[in-house]
Amino acid sequence: MERKLYDAAVQGNKISLLNMLEEDAPLLLDRFITGRYPETPLHVTSMLGHLEFVDEVLARKPELAKEVDSRNSSPLHLASAKGYLKVAKSLHLLAW
Structure with a gap:
């Protein structure tokens, strides 16, 4: 399931995200708070500028905005x- 979520993040596919959340809603995004992964789907989609996907993840799991990747970078x-200003603005409200 994690691989499918990363693929949806790369594509900015909000519909796939919503479908996966319906299937595994209680745990899907929580798995990425454990620090077990080098980056979260929020990192991936933020780096690619997929605003709708970012906003959906933040609405469901805002604490992911504070996670850092293996290089100590946050999604912000x-x-x-x-240079994704709209994505950065969405993240900024939650990252600090």
Whole structure:
């Protein structure tokens, strides 16, 4: 399921995200808070500028905005570095 979620994040496919959340809603996003993964789907989709996907993840699991990846970067760092201002604004409200 995690691989499918990463693929949906890369594509910015909000419909796939919603379908996966229906199947495994209680745990799907919680698994990424454990620090077990080098990056979260929120990192991936933020770096690619998929605003709708970012907003959906943040609405369900806002604490993911504070997670850092294996290089100690937050989703906000990645969106800012790529120049995705709208994504960065959504993340900024929750990252600090």
